Structures are given as C-alpha cells and as structure tokens.
Amino acid sequence: VTRREAGLRIDAPRLLARLAQLGAVGADAHGGRTRLALSAEDQAARDLVASWLREAGADVRVDAIGNLYGVLDGAQAGPPIMTGSHIDTVRRAGAYDGCYGVVAGIEVLDALRRRGRPRRAVAVAAFTNEEGVRFAPDLLGSRVVAGHIPLEEALALEADDGARVGDELRRIGYAGTLAPTAFLPAAFVELHIEQGPVLDAEGVAVGVVEAVQGHAWWRIAIEGTANHAGTTPMTLRRDAGAAAMGLAGRLVERARADGVPQVATVGTLSLEPNAINVVPGRAVFTVDLRDPRDAMLERAEALLQEGLRDVERQGFRVAAERISHHAAVTFDPALCALIESGARELQLSSRRMNSGASHDAQMLAARCPTAMIFVPSLRGISHNPKEHTEPAALAQGAELLAHTLLRLVDGGSHGIAGL
C-alpha cells in the first residue's frame, strides 16, 4: 500500500489554517498569545472549537468541569475511542501546545465521518485548565475525569485573583451538566508537540510515547555562618554557598553520568548575604528530579537525602522539603505498538520515548488504555512564542493519529486489554 492508502486523508491545509486561527485568539503584538483557563479568550477559543466540531458532524457536549467534547456515534454501543488535548495556554505561549492535538483530532473525526459510520464511537476532547497557570493544580479537567480530585473540590478552586472555577465556568457559558465520567473512553490517544529537543535533534518524524516521567521537586535551605571572606581561614568556615553548590553540582553530574532518561535540574539558587567579600551564611536552592522509572526516581531522591545528611554531618543546618511529586505513568504497550506499526506503514521514522512534560493523557491512563504521539519541536522550544513545528511534520502527526484511530474504531482489540 502507498502511504496515502494506508491511512485516512487529512485536510492538512485546513489543519494549518485552523491552528493559525485558534492561535490568533488572545494574540499579542509579539507573536505570542495568552489564553488562561476560563478567561474571555478561553471562551472565544472554546466557541471556535465547538463550531469546528459541529461542522465536522460531531455532537458537542460539555461536562460539569467544563471539558468540551465532540462525539461521533459508532455502529456499536459502548465507550468512545477518544483523542484530544487542551486549548488553554500559558502566558505568551506558542500556537501548538495542546491546540495541535485538539485541531488535529477534529480533522481526524471529520475524516472518519466522511469515510462512513465507524464501528466504535469517536470523541475529541478539549480538557479544562491543563496548564494550571490560572488555577492549580494543572491537568484539572482530565484530573476530574480520572477521579484524581472530586468535582466539588475542583469547582471550588480559587485563582490568585479570587475567581472560582465553578463561577468562571458559568460566566463563560461552559458549566455543563454532564458527569465528568460520562465519556470515559475505551482508549485514549493524545497527539502533542514534543516540547523537547530529541526528535528535532535526531531528525525523527514521530515519537511513540511510552511513559510520562515522574518528578520530585525539592526546596533545600542550608544554613552555615556568614564570615569575612578575607579574614576567615578555610578551616574555620561553614560556607553554606559552597556546600549547596558542591551538592547541586554533584546531583547534576550524577544524572548526566547515569544518562538518559533521568534528568536533574537545579534551576534556582540564592545566597545570603550575597556579597562578594562575605562567606555565604545561607543558601536556598531547588532540585527538579525526573525519571520515567519510579524506582530510579526514588533512588535519585535517596541519593539527594544522603548528600544532605553529609552536609549536616559537616556542621550545617539543613531544611529540605519535597514541594511536588508525581509518580511516573506508563502507557499501554499494545497501543504503543499499534502506533509504532502505523508509523511504519506510513513510512514515518519513529522512536520510542518518554514525555518530560505533563499531559492530560497521564490522567486518562489511570482509566483506559492510553498512549501519546509526539511530533518534533524545533530546538525543543515551548511555552514561548518561538515554539515551532514544521507544517509537514504537523500533517504527518495528524496522519498517524488518523491511522491509529481508524484501527481503533474498527471493532478489533489489536491486543489492547479491555478493548
């Protein structure tokens, strides 16, 4: 079969035009856009997406946490095969993060409808407040779907400006009545830009995402003694800065030596009193550890603890706090295999990989067979107006999503448990 015959015809020009149109909602003069969850801009974007879903022949529904669905009934009863992502953004965002998965999903749904009624129902979802910029926690809509947080608690969440999720949903007209579990899918596939540099650096067309890294965020304060940098011999110092920098350097070095896929980042560090000629009396820094293997993440955290105990034994006071933690999420192996064979059939180069960022798919994974498809991000840039993916790469990813959903709606199990 040729590449075109293996999949579904996707209207690539329309996909690109709609990405540009959606990207114009909340746009600023500097190439970015800001479309925080449940804002007026989010409302305008939802209205646009809902209109495209209707145009594609989908039944548009909204659940009680504001998740927006377009549903195409199948010949068989039962839960839908779902794709989707989110359309809220960070501040000064690029045009592709989240939006790509939703807009491509609409193209796939439209292509499936034009092909004739599928065996299984198909749904495209745009989940509420994925970014978590305005309301914490992030992944809010999919989190409620997964039962990770009760609906009432989610509706009561407050933004910094005092606005509540429930009130804001009503204000923008997206407080639905549907139970958030109404469309719990039979399988979920999320298409997304990588937001990292791997595919771009390796020149690979698509990533088959096997797992989302777990992460542990630590905030550490080391207290020593501030002293005159000229008059205090090294032997009489308790240099909190040197202790912190030494430990931070070793943590990053060890992750580098351990190699892919573990990552370690010391993104913030501050010294007190922060004067050129005073030995630092206090150092505060953060550690961001990520690994798709829970055991390896635990080991990295244990090594951090050990390093901190060493610092304590050298006479420093140490206060360490784990401020955030997510266990790793493993996606469905059979679904990954289905995506991978699809890439082969479409003659797209692919590689297995992990997601370094969080995605709605990691919430869905607790409820149904789930996987993700990544397309390259130019130089790994994301959460930035410079976020870019080549048009051809965007079209290829949508074709692979279409190919995958075509297989999933055909009524077979494809080795996927529960399907």
Place this chain on the structure above:
Amino acid sequence: VTRREAGLRIDAPRLLARLAQLGAVGADAHGGRTRLALSAEDQAARDLVASWLREAGADVRVDAIGNLYGVLDGAQAGPPIMTGSHIDTVRRAGAYDGCYGVVAGIEVLDALRRRGRPRRAVAVAAFTNEEGVRFAPDLLGSRVVAGHIPLEEALALEADDGARVGDELRRIGYAGTLAPTAFLPAAFVELHIEQGPVLDAEGVAVGVVEAVQGHAWWRIAIEGTANHAGTTPMTLRRDAGAAAMGLAGRLVERARADGVPQVATVGTLSLEPNAINVVPGRAVFTVDLRDPRDAMLERAEALLQEGLRDVERQGFRVAAERISHHAAVTFDPALCALIESGARELQLSSRRMNSGASHDAQMLAARCPTAMIFVPSLRGISHNPKEHTEPAALAQGAELLAHTLLRLVDGGSHGIAGL
C-alpha cells in the same frame, strides 16, 4: 623584669572610656554607628580626636588629603615613629575597627610624653576614608601618603551623592595645607582588631602581622541555553548553572585542600531565569581569592582561568572580568621580630599571622618599615555592631604598642633597615 616594668603604663580605663565616647559619635539605636568619611559625624569624631591629641601634648596637624596627625617632637631631628589607623566607619559599624588603633596611639603618645622627651619624634595618625564606603578607592588618605594616587586625583573623587572629596574636606574644616608626605615616618606600627576568628579560636593574646594578603576579585558570567527541565535530556543541555556551580565548588574545595593561608570565596551567584523547572541559561557569580604569597595568588587565578577555558570547551560562552586586585604586602621582618620579642617580655601569647583585610599599614609599607599588631575579635565578627574585643585584650594590645614604640623612639635601629 615584671610585665609592668618592661613597658609603659597605659591608662587602660581612659582608653576604654574614650573608645566608648568615640563609638557614640554617629551611633544608632541598635548598637551600631555610621560615620562615613567626611560626613558631619566624621567631623565630630575628628574634633574629639584632635582634642585628645592636644590634651596629650601633641601638635595637631592636618595634611591636604585630610589626614589628621598629632606630633610629639623628639630630641633628634628626623621623621617620626608613627602609629595610627582611621576613625571613619562602614554603615552600622562596631566601635573598634580603626578607632582602637587611633585611641590607643593617643594613650601611648601621652605615656611617652609623661616619661620625658623621646629621642625620636612620635606621631599618631588618623587617615582619611580608610573604609572606602563613601568614596572609592578605600585607604584613600594613606594611599595619597604612599604616592599610590596623586593628591589632585584624590581630591576630585566623587561620592554616589555627587559630593567631592576636596569640597567635603573644606566643608568639615579638615582641608589642611600640609603636603601628604610631610610626616613620612621612619617606621609605622598599626594596632588593630583582627576582624577574623583566628586569635579568638586559638586563645592567643596578640597577632604579629607579617603580611597583608593580596586579593583578586573576579566577576564571571557563563552563558548556556535555558531549556525545559523535564523535556531536555542531559546530553542536549548547556546548563549554565551547573557549569558555574561545579566550577565554584571546585575552586572553594581546592583552596580548602591547599590549606592556610589561601582563601577562596564565591559570595554571590545568580541564575537566569531562576525557575525551578527551567535549566539555567545564564549564571553570574563572583570569586574572591586571597593569598599573602603573590605567586600562590597568581596560581589560583591561573587555575580559575583554566577552569573557565574548560567551561568554554564544553560549549558555553564565558565572560570573565577581574574587577579588583591588590598584590600582597609583606611587612618588615625586623619590626615583626621587635613586636614579637615585646610580646614575650610582656608575657603575652602571640602568633605570626597574615591580615585578611586591608589596612592603612599596607600603604605605608611602601614607604617605611611597617608592621601591625592584632588583638582578638570575638568569633571574628567585624563590620557589625556585634564586633567585640575583651577590655583586657584591648589593654594588652595597647601595652604591646607602647612597648614597641618605646623601643623605636630610643634612637637604636633594632636591626630595622633605614632606622
């Protein structure tokens, strides 16, 4: 001989009372005092010191850079034996830094006068703007005496508030007509608190200061690439923070391993963008290197350069600037030996040591045989209202200064070249 018979009787209660009285000029409600150079507070302190010098029988003179001298003529013609220090302070200073050397010098001059006319003239100096807080550079008065900076240039220096040294000297009434070299001494001995923890930690009464450390201050910027901390594999990062912290940690570690007397301090470090989940794209930090041995200081700087070249070879952009540098100053060995033997005669425990801080004596050392005497600083605290030296230790230091000056004014050379 007993301890008292070996030296001169010092009026210790008056020494302590005058230190308290001088310490009250510019005092705040929190135990500190602020007496920046050529301020109204400095003027009041100068007036007080001048009155004490006159009371001690000295001829009070002021040179063109505002250095204040009290001179007691000797039986022989020729340059004076000089002691002294400074009475300007940093902000929220302690009561002893500088003032101790001036007030003790007045007590010694008074004791010498009461004993009968000395062979050699004696002078007590209070040098202008030692601290360098209001006007840079520091050590200004002694710097002009040493010819390190021309008088005209010094008078033209501007403070942050726009005030000029020359104008301010006139305003407070201390613009003298005497050439700054008028009292170039035959020998100079400065008595000072250590401002470091060594004597206090070792329970030693006095330090015989053989040298002032040289220092080199560097400001270093390392530029890498800011990246997402979750999606960027270690192999594709240019983590400027890790590069800076690794280098800083190694520098401090090496100085610790090399041992006394070298010291290395990374007192400031800032990361950009300084976010927990972003790989630092830029790190700026300072390095303060000090060693009393110029060759070892140069070696430390060479190793820093080598470390920076390593960082460059790893693909970072590095900008390094030496923002300050002083060569080490070695004091007169025979004068040090005279002080040391004086300590022995007075039954005071002593040790040879280096000065980690800058002092007027290091400027005088270019012009005449010079040395310093240190007394302990409690826990090494200085430039702080908590700066403290025990009253008995203050009296002992003054006794050793008196003993030393008594020997120097007797007309002998004591093995000191040029005396």
